[in-house]
Amino acid sequence: MTVLLEMRDITKEFPGVKALDRVNLSVAQGEIHAICGENGAGKSTLMKVLSGVYPVGSYDGEIHYDGALAEFKTLSDSESRGIVIIHQELALVPQLSIAENIFLGNERAKSGVMQWQETFSRTVDLLAKVGLRDAPGTLVDKIGVGKQQLVEIAKALSKHVKLLILDEPTAALQENDSRKLLDLMLELKAQGVTCIIISHKLGEVRYVADTVTVIRDGMTVSRLDAKGLSEDAIVRDMVGRDMSARYPERPRVAGEMVMEVEGWNVWHPDHAERQVIKNISMNVRAGEVVGIAGVMGSGRTELAMSVFGKSWGRNISGTLKVHGTPVDVSKVDRAIDAGLAYVTEDRKSLGLILDETIRFNTTLAHLEGVSSKGVLREAEETEVAERYRTALATRTPSVMQKVGNLSGGNQQKVVLAKWLFTEPEVLILDEPTRGIDVGAKYEIYSIINDLSAQGKAVVMISSEMPELLGMCDRIYVMNEGAFVGELDAREATQERIMSLIVTE
Amino acid sequence: MSSQSTTEQGAQSPLMAYLKAHMREYGLLFALIAIMVFFQIVTGGTLMRPVNITNLFLQNSYIIIMALGMLIVIVAGHIDLSVGSVMGFVGAFAAVMIVDWGLPVPLAVVISLLLGTVVGAAQGYWVAYWKIPSFIVTLAGMLVFRGLSLWLLQGQSIGPFPPTFQLLSTGFVPDILPRSATEGLAALFGARNFNVLAMGVGIVASAAIVWMGLRARARNAAYGIELEPSNFFWARNAIVIGGLLFLTFKLSTFRGLPNVAVTMGVLIIIYSFLTQNTVIGRRIYALGGNEKAAKLSGIKTERLTFLAFVNMGFLAALAGLIFAARLNTATPKAGFSLELDVIAAVFIGGASMSGGSGKIVGAVVGAFIMGVMNNGMSIMGIGIDYQQVIKGLVLLAAVIFDVYNKQKQG
Known part of the structure; x- marks a missing residue:
């Protein structure tokens, strides 16, 4: 096979930090090449070097692409040679139509006048290639994230892409949308498009990739043939140590009943006729x-x-009981008083005040605990923040650091600290490890285990089934607003959960 | 790769690094001093004359009082464009009550303050509970209350007020010592009289500032929180205290402490404490920083927003009374376009348009910067046309400086 892309000894330094240290990457024509590494390993920097975001001269090393030395000065230089990156955060304009988005910056126009006929008909062709049948005039914010991802790919195809780079493409997608996307990648490969995929999800990597390059701390660690490769082997190279146990051990104890939900029904806030939660009952023990x-x-x-x-x-x-007594959870502060805590799915927009300090965020949900008669006791507040920083091993120079400057794993620890300080009976964790690297995930799991050892009741929502299987005692399976099954984690498998979802 | 850019400053001295990180706070103080020195020179010393300093307080008190409320509204992530009109409306209503209806002054004052609070509540209700953008609601309020004051006054001015009402603004706190006892001091300073109370307040306040600063330092040191380098601490305190003592000395050689300066000083202390040291203050910053996260932390965001506007209405009413008392008449033009001065003061003082940041001290210094410029330029005889241009440019420069600093810190 001919080599399409060869990056040799790429070194990129930022003031005081060597982000990339003689990284090598070799991608063959027509293959799907996966790049794996923890957050901060240098994957994104490498892709920015490749695409010209960091122009030639700002890094050391050589890039050979399509048989010639490539010296990209801007993003459009690399795009004109057929290299297209699709970023984690989608770059679509929600208020514009699919067609307008696909040809944004590349409009089908004659002397500045839009040629709608051509724009729409070409959009239909491109959408067909990615398996979408939506009308080209549909506004992008009316379609789901999964389809938006496909529109991005259609946009890339409109630019005659030769090398398509997908940065964490399935991070925001649900299981079957992810599958569709991965299948589309395989199809594109059959049509001769070369792909680079950056992903945390090793199952996906194994599913689509031909070759895997692992990067750690800005250096190439290994280049592996994906055939017959085990996930553990990739993880070992990513973290640099053997992670035989990805989930820490925890003794199974089920104490007294803590929370019981009975007959819970919820309707959609904007579409009054849509019932979103249908008669759900559940319970959690200490x-x-x-x-x-x-x-x-x-x-x-x-x-x-x-x-x-x-x-x-x-x-x-519906009713909600804590320790056998019905409680009022009609307002957030009442739910907190009743002993509930909810760690949100999206910690940046729903969990934290990014411009404020760790101390500010830690005490926010329970300011009564660090104040008297409405006046804050600063010294005590600092003490509380320090206590949780030590207990959760949050890595930061001081609790006066802005949380916006912390890594994802450390931010999540601050969110956990905030809720632990409310001394809850029940902790509801919504995607607690999303976007966190492998090492920090293990720490979060250990914290969860410590909490359950202290007798807290924990509810864990996750899209990653291995995580649920590894961490939980019991698993409720949910589909279309109703519980369709309850499994003991010892008997549960990914297949059984999926089959429960599919058969309903 | 986001968390690796902070090591850049390693090569610089820690003092420079600290100065750079806190450029905004020091910059504001230096800007005020520079502006005062500049106008002192170009006005040939008129700016710092006791009578003019007293005037500065009288002229700017109502702006500063409204800036306290505006800071809270802006920190909560909103804006209030109606304050100038509300202030004019309340002043007009007070004039009608006192002059036309002959109500006793204390009763009229209480009713006026209540009226402002109700106006604030009426606007806050739509913003907080109906989620109507505050820009729209208060723009409407600005027109409505301007119109209502025109209607109340029938396009005419109403006045004069009885002397008891005028005391709100133009009165002075009587000295603790009789005139005869201070003659010696007055002679010593070459002034006609010397107000011991004003000087005493200056000295006590200075001591309190240093004492509280030292206490906060000790506390921070105990918890390993980054400290202001000690020479910076002393330099900053020397400047602040020097300024304070200088001002109170000047006041004491004129007529002493204006009533309105006392009102203003007490309000500044109350609101600083409220925003920095109380649960409700903390929650307002959280609300402005990230409303959704605040709500999911059990904070009653709607009620807080509502209260921010109620408070603004109250302070606008107080400002309206002081303004009317100072002019000794209620005019249909009272408070016209004053909301812009108030908002400008808050932004010059470092508050962020998107909410969640800004301090009372900043807003007060911002208001003084605007006030000194107004006063200085008027003394110099610069036309109102140029004054507007210059004030606009100063506002723009302050915000650009802010954004530039933020970008450099990354």
């Missing part, structure tokens, strides 16, 4: 970790948020 499995859109987050102070939905009915 020391238990109970999982909720289900695809995105099955209503897991909506369930959690409606329980937590009716923060989502309308016409909410």
Whole structure:
């Protein structure tokens, strides 16, 4: 096979930091090449070097592409040679139509006048290639994230892409949308498009990739043939140590009943006729970790948020008992008083005040604990923040650091600290390890285990089934707003969960 | 790769690094001093004359009082364009009550303050509970209350007020010592009289500032929080205290402490404490920083927003009374376009348009910067046309400086 891309000894330094240290990457024509590495390993920097975001001269080393030395000065230089990157955060304009987005910056126009006929007909062709049948005039914010991802790919195809780079393409997608996307990648490969995929999800890497390059701390660690490669082998190279146990051990204890939900019903806030949560009942005991499995859109987050102070939905009915007594959870502060805590799915926009300090965020949900008669006691507040920093091993120079400057794993620890300080009986964790690297995930799991050892009841919502299987005692399976099964984690497998979802 | 850019400053001295990181706070103080020195020179010393300093307080008190409320509204992530009109409306209503209806002054003052609070509540209700953008609601309020004050006054001015009402603004706190006892001091300073109370307040306040600063330092040191380098601490305190003592000395050689300066000083202390040291203050910053996260942390965001506007209405009413008392008449033009001065003061003082940041001290210094410029340029006889241009450019420069600093810190 001929080599399409060869990056040799790429070194990129930022003031004081060597982000890339003689990295080598070799991608063959027509293959799918996966790049794996922890957050901060240098994957994104490498792709920015490749695409000309960091222009030639700002790094050391050589890039050979398509048989010639490539010296890209800007992003459009690399695009004109057929290199297209699709970023984690989609770059679509939600208020414009699919067709307008696909040809944004590349409009089909004659002397500045849009040629709508051509724009629309070409859009239909491109959409067909990625398996979409939506009308080209549909506004992008009316279609789901999965389809938006496909529109991005269609946009790339419109630019006659030769090398398509996907940065964490399935991070925001649910299981079957991810599958569709991966299948599309295989199809594109059959049509001769070369792909680079950056992903945390090793199952996906094994599914699509031909070759895997592992990067750690800005250096190439290994280049592996994906055939017959085990996930553990990739993880070992990524973290630099053997991670035989990805989930820490925890003794199974189920104490007294802590939280019981009965007959919970919720309707959609904007579409009054749509019932989103249908007659759900569940319970959690002290020391238990109970999982909720289900695809995105099955209503897991909506369930959690409606329980937590009716923060989502309308016409909410049903009873919620804590330690056997019905409690009022109609407002967030009442839910907190009743002993509930909810760690949100999206920590940046729903969990933290990024411009404020660790101390500010830690005490926010329980300011009564560090004040008297409405006046804050600063010294005590600092003490509390320090205590949780030590207990959760948050890596930061001081608790006066802005949380916006912390890594994802450390931010999540601050969110956990905030809720632990409310001394909850029940902790609801919504995607607690999303976007966190492998090492930090293990730490979060250990914290969860410590909490259950202290007798807290934990509810864990996750899209990653291995995580649920590894962490939970029991798993509720959710589909289209209802529970379709309850499994003991010892008997549960990924296949059984999926089959419960599919057969309903 | 986002968390690796902070080591850049390693090569610089820690003092420079600290100065750079806190450029905004020091910059504001230096800007005020520079502006005062500049106008002192170009006005040939008129700016710092006791009578003019007293005037500065009288002229700017209502702007500063409204800036306290505006800071809270802006920190909460909103804006209030109606304050100038509300202030004019309340002043007009007070004039009608006192002059036309002959109500006793204390009763009229209480009713006026209540009226402002109700106006604030009426606007806050739509913003907080109906999520109507505050820009729209208060723009409407600005027109409505301007119109209502025109209607109340029938386009005419109403006045004069009884002397008891005028005391709100133009009165002075009587000295603790009789005139005869201070003659010696007055002679010593070559002034006609010397107000011991004003000087005493200056000295006590200075001591309190240093004492509280030292206490905060000790506390931070105990928790390993980054400290302001000690020479910076002392230099900053020397400047602040020097300024304060200088001002109170000047005041004491004129007529002493204006009533309105006392009102203003007490309000500044109350609101600084409220925003920095109380649970409700903390929650307002959280609300402005990230409303959704605040709500999911159990904070009653709607109620807080509502209260921010109620408070603004109250302070606008107080400002309206002080303004009317100072002019000794209620005019249909009272408070016209003053909301812009108030908002400008808050932004010059370092508050962020997107909410969640800004301090009371900053807003007060910002208001003084605007006030000194107004006063200095008027003394110099610069036309209102140029004054507007210069004030606009100063506002723009302050915000650009802010954004530039933020970008450099990354």
